[in-house]
Amino acid sequence: MITLFRITTLSHSSQSIAFSFLFPAFTKQGVTSEVSKPFSYVGLKWLLSIQKSKNILCPHLILPDLKDGITVVVDCTFTLMNTESFTRNELFHAKGCEFNSANSSHGSDIFIHVEDIAERKFLSYENICVLELTLKNPKILFHSVLILEHKPQALAARGRRDKMLDFRCYNTEKFHYGDFDW
Secondary structure, three states, X not given: OEEEEXXXXXXXXXXXXXXXXXXXXXXXXXOOEEEEOOEEEOOEEEEEEEEEEOOEEEEEEEOOOOOOOEEEEEEEEEEEOOOOOHHHOEEEEEEEEEEOOOOOEEEOOOOEEHHHHHHOOOOOOOOEEEEEEEEEEEEEEEOOOOOOOOOHHHHXXXXXXXXXXXXXXXXXXXXXXXXXXX
16 A cells, blocks of 8 residues: 655745655565545645556656546656665656646656665565655646627627627536536
8 A cells, every 4th residue: 555644845946746655575476566535636636656567666647537628737856765875765757747638647657666666775674665746836727619709689789889709708518627617
């Protein structure tokens, strides 16, 4: 089980937040993947998945259930914390990860070998590893079709004699963001 144990705000201007997770070392045979409980960042629910594939740990950030018409772009950094020195941390950085309904996962397919976790001192005395996930610079894009119609009869009904478009209010289709329909 991957457990979120600390959330740290690093920078308000770039909305940079570090999420620290504890997870087992995957040293047991048969254990191939772990998934965190959902956590919130910029109003959306995210998941951290760590998979073991051919004795390599592969962390992935997942944004499940993203509806059509919404794209989320974020910079993410996975840092496996070394117990002896921060200079020996294992790091993977991905800039501009684009999440949408067709692509809900980003991460590293070759992060660290399982044997290296114990040899390079990434394990605590309880056989637990600490992975820090840093997310920053989020951009949330909503894609919608907006049809502008020029109806002279509607303008005349409101007492307008010119043939200009009426720019008072436009409505889009409903879209889902966070836990709400907008």
